[in-house]
Amino acid sequence: MSRISRIFPALCAILLVFIVAGCGSSDSVPKGDVMNVDGTTTSKETFDHWFTIALKSAGQGGAAPTLDPPTFKKCVAASKATAPKPVKGQVAPTDAQYLAQCKQQYDGVKSQVMTFLIRSEWLEQEAAKKDIKITDAEVLAAFNKVRRQQFPKAAEYEKYLKDAGITEADLLLRQRTQMLEQEITKKVNAETGKVTDAQIKAYYEKNKAQQFSQPAVRDTLVVLTKDKATAAKAKAEIEAGASWASVAKKYSIDPASKDSGGKLPVAQGQGEQALEEAVFGGPVGKAIVGPVKTTDGWYIVRVQKETPGKVTQLDAALKQSLRSVVAQQQQQSALQKFGKEYQTRWKKLTECATGYIVSDCHNYKKPKSTTTTAPTTPSSGG
Structure with a gap:
């Protein structure tokens, strides 16, 4: 079964880091798909959709980079055409250096897209396991509230969609992903239970000298x-x-x-x-x-x-104040513990196709360190 729609938010706003793709087995990923998370696959078509959006975002209002794997001929040509002429005595970058730069750009964007797709699928499946249900009506209501704040005029909203190369359906899926994450967090917090008087007393004694x-x-x-x-x-x-x-x-x-x-x-x-x-x-x-x-x-x-x-004595008023402090600490601890278990568990269930393997994939292998000389006047191409 393939999920063909995912939302890719603005780059640098959601994903953690650029991840260099590794290598490994990808036998469980059907041909034409880029990943398989516990039996749910994502198609190359979906990847291409978000890759195009990511490129537009990388253009930052200007021309999007030209990235054409595996040869990158267009990218190299565009980079050379837009690069400033070397000053007197400076050696011009070689084609090999431009090629290395194009590959690096492609790997960066590809890794961001794959990481987003993987983590979106993790949220969907984790929510299902926790019996979290969010209706389309709830998503639309939350989305419209944000949209009206950011784009009071319809024309501004339509221009944003056109410039970003994104659809409203994509944005609704982004809203859904955010809401799923919030609901999962709430559920993990709720499982920490009530704070006891003994826990409050322990916190008080531990911090008496410094705080009280x-x-x-x-x-x-x-x-x-x-x-x-x-x-x-x-x-x-x-x-x-x-x-x-x-x-x-x-x-x-x-x-x-x-x-x-x-x-x-x-x-x-x-x-x-x-x-x-x-x-x-x-x-x-x-x-x-x-x-x-x-x-x-x-x-x-x-x-x-x-x-x-x-x-300061541990009276009723201080107990009440410390109850929320201890609860917050317990929730943070529970979320950290859950986060580690969550990532480990879903990574084991995630296989990626060759050429699309990132660190969240179970078949990822950390690459050996390499040194690449990039052009002295980097250009994203046109």
């Missing part, structure tokens, strides 16, 4: 110097009656605290260990600690005030 706790903060006065002797001198002057602000301005090498009278708030657990021990190792008061050696230099410190740390 505020560390204790001590407001300090500091002077940071390059060496121990200068720090000791600064300490002696303050103990002799000089103001902290004047001493900080005189000796400190830290611009921020120097310009604020020596003030520096220090959060517990977020700074250098030596400084933190000096700040939190004793009581709040007038005592001056130091000199203390750190990677930045030598500190003297006085603790002025402490704001105790705070932990």
Whole structure:
């Protein structure tokens, strides 16, 4: 049984990457078809239809590339005709280089088309397995809503169809493919089940320190110097009656605290260990600690005030908020797991004809790396 219609959206908007075709067995693909997914085949005629659309898209408003495998004579001639003349002293590209470029362009477009056709068929069959049904009326309603937004005037819509070489039936199939993907995603998410209180508690405990706790903060006065002797001198002057602000301005090498009278708030657990021990190792008061050696230099410190740390408790309001967070995490995890299983399972059921084999085909073999010299002035042809 052959599906003869598929939608090929704008290139670069849906497919992942260009895939270089490999080689392998294609015995299960009937003559005249390009692929077989679990007994459902896609014809060469369908491939040609989407290949033509892809070429127009690749033209980006200009002339579509001329790609005529297997000889690519027209492509080579067009590329040579449209290539700029080499500047003085520059060697013109050879026919072999133009041929390599034409083959590379063809393989890129061919691989995009095949990947799209394969993945569209996967969605159709996966939806059937999951008993997902979308009616033509539902597809048309969703499509008309989008069409009216993008093309308020009928003339604009007709021009788009003509320029893109695409039909409304093609666009409706594109809409259907998108809706199938959305419904499959919804079904996978629904299978994750409800979030339990135990799961919320586990998330809370795991993230308590980073998300639900505020560390204790001590407001300090500091002077940071390059060496121990200068720090000791600064300490002696303050103990002799000089103001902290004047001493900080005189000796400190830290611009921020120097310009604020020596003030520096220090959060517990977020700074250098030596400084933190000096700040939190004793009581709040007038005592001056130091000199203390750190990677930045030598500190003297006085603790002025402490704001105790705070932990947000797991009350009913926070539970409700975290329930959606945990649910989202579970859904993402489930989708990732499903995605891997989905691709592995359908790839095993996908055979492609020789000359149309891409990485989503079960008979794909990764090609050996090769180096191809392309023309120095690439041209897509005309």
